[in-house]
Amino acid sequence: xxxxxxxxxxxxxxxxxxxxxxxxxxxxxxxxxTNGRIAKKVYKDIISGxxxxxxxxxxxxxxxxxxxxxxxxxxxxxxxxxxx
Numbered sequence: 001x002x003x004x005x006x007x008x009x010x011x012x013x014x015x016x017x018x019x020x021x022x023x024x025x026x027x028x029x030x031x032x033x034t035n036g037r038i039a040k041k042v043y044k045d046i047i048s049g050x051x052x053x054x055x056x057x058x059x060x061x062x063x064x065x066x067x068x069x070x071x072x073x074x075x076x077x078x079x080x081x082x083x084x
Contacts, residue, residue: 001025001046001071006055006079015081017053017069021046028070029055039065057083 004018019027024047031040039060044053055067060083069076 001027001076003069003077006067006081009079009081010084011057011081012084013056013058015055015057015067017044017055018050019046019053020050021048023048025071027053027076028072030068030070031055031057031060032066032068034064057081 001019001021004020006015006017008015017029024045027044027046029042029044030038031042033039040057042055057065062084064080064082067079067081069078
């Protein structure tokens with residue numbers, strides 16, 4: 001599984017992950033605040049192929065966050081974004 005991008009990096013409601021997967025699976029997304037605390041945890045089911053997944057961030061406080069993506073227990077990629 002490969003995650004190409006998380007866009008936009010500055011948003012007030014939604015971010016979008018571009019994912020390419022060889023088979024079905026479950027993606028775990030953990031959003032951390034600047035103090036290292038988990039602000040949000042989301043599970044997304046993945047199908048085979050290229051897809052765009054949405055992440056609702058409207059419930060987060062304004063600030064800078066780190067999004068870590070995992071396939072099971074395996075870390076895939078990290079993205080920094082700002083919620084305004």
